Amino acid sequence: MNPQNAGVIADEERARIAALLIRYPDNTPExxxxxxxxxxxxxxPLDLGMLxxxxxxxxxxxxxxAQHIDRFKFKDMTRAALFIGTVSAVIAGIGLLMP
Structure with missing residues (x-):
């Protein structure tokens, strides 16, 4: 992408997304x-603020x-479960080492 026209392309993309959002939730799957x-x-972040x-x-x-971005997803829940499991295993391991 030519840096001289990057702003124009970003403006066009943002306008396209705004047009799609104006019709939300009546959008096609595509x-x-x-x-x-x-x-x-x-x-x-600038794009999000402008929208x-x-x-x-x-x-x-x-x-x-609210429907698509700010919700917890399965991936988020899996990461949380793995983190909690890892922390629990470390704490249990430390407990076994302590007399």
């Missing part, structure tokens, strides 16, 4: 996949985030 990919891999402050898309942006 559009939802595009939104998910954009939020997971492309969006910067959140866009009066046309703010309500749907909050709804999308």
């Amino acid at each position: 559009e939802l996949a595009e939104l998910t990919n954009w939020f997971d891999r492309v969006a910067t 959140a402050s866009n009066p046309d898309a703010a309500k749907q942006y909050r709804a999308y985030r």
Whole structure:
């Protein structure tokens, strides 16, 4: 990507995502996949702030985030369980070493 037009491309992508969010939750599965990919891999904090402050898309942006981003996912629960299991094993191991 040419650094001179990076801002223009980012603006176009953000406008596309805003247009998709304005229609949320009435999006096709392909559009939802595009939104998910954009939020997971492309969006910067500036992008998120600009979407959140866009009066046309703010309500749907909050709804999308609540449903798809701010929820605990299976991956999050698995990581928490592994962390708790590891900490428990370390504590149990230390307890066995102490007289």
